[in-house]
Amino acid sequence: MRWMQLSGLALIVIGGIAQGFFSSYIEFFNGKYETPAIGIIILGGIILVISFFGCCGAKKENVFMLRIFGFLMVIVLLLECAAAITVLVMKTDIKNLVKRNMNETMDKYGDPKNLYFCCGTEDYMDWNGTTYGMNVSGVPDTCCKNIVGGCGYKVFDSPSKIPTTIYTTGCFQALSDSAHAKLGAVIGGIVILVLLQIVGIWMSCWLIQAVKERYEVL
Structure with a gap:
């Protein structure tokens, strides 16, 4: 045994x-x-x-x-x-529970989170509907491909730069892909x-x- x-x-x-x-x-x-x-x-x-x-x-x-x-x-x-x-x-x-928790976490955004090559729940535009996103007209610096202070600030004002500046894949998809891989x-x-x-x-x-x-x- x-x-x-x-x-x-x-x-x-x-x-x-x-x-x-x-x-x-x-x-x-x-x-x-x-x-x-x-x-x-x-x-x-x-x-x-x-x-x-x-x-x-x-x-x-x-x-x-x-x-x-x-x-x-x-x-x-x-x-x-x-x-x-x-x-x-x-x-x-x-799935709905995880998505809801993701959205609630975004709305209560404070300290930078390590979200691993993703941004938002479904995609980066989710930040546009949060208090944080509207205040800075952008996304957290952790969404940036090259993280430097203020890199996510006012990204929504320059749509053409978004694909090269931040990750556009949603974190729910990133989480699902990572789970499926295992x-x-x-x-x-x-x-x-x-x-x-x-x-x-x-x-x-x-x-x-x-x-x-x-x-x-x-």
């Missing part, structure tokens, strides 16, 4: 890496760290704890602990399936994890039966 411990540790590491990605866009999650990556880290911790029962049960040939391990793994597997279905069903709502690895990791869990459940059932047969012979 040690591979379950390794998978738990792997999830914690993956969650930490994912949290590093989300932290770059933390202002779009209400400025809090309750991002999807935290769920991955928590899941890894739960699997790590559950694997303890599997390892101890296998080593001591304890049927009770093996049953607890198998039961908890089934529960975790069902919860994962429920979470996946929920994400698929609420996909549109999640989607394949995430899906692959989830599939491997589910397969490991299924193997773990099967092995716990096999060990329970083997231990019972052994003691029946004795």
Whole structure:
């Protein structure tokens, strides 16, 4: 059952890496760290704890602990399936939530944000409808391709210079593209994890039966 411990540790590491990605866009999650990556880290911790029962049960040939391990793994597997279905069903709502948080963040603009080669929510023109954008007739300096003090000031007064001065792609699209680029690895990791869990459940059932047969012979 040690591979379950390794998978738990792997999830914690993956969650930490994912949290590093989300932290770059933390202002779009209400400025809090309750991002999807935290769920991955928590899941890894739960699997790590559950694997303890599997390892101890296998080593001591304890049927009770093996049953607890198998039961908890089934529960975790069902919860994962429920979470996946929920994400698929609420996909549109999640997108709308992120967009709303983006717009609210823009309207409350203060200190420069690190938005990674993007500007606005849908595009740079979103800034034209904010208090900050109207006051300076432009965008934050973080929208500039070459960031220098005041580089975003009055860019709307010189439309021809906009393509060379600032990023025109919206941050929602940038966030989506970045997430999609990592989607394949995430899906692959989830599939491997589910397969490991299924193997773990099967092995716990096999060990329970083997231990019972052994003691029946004795």
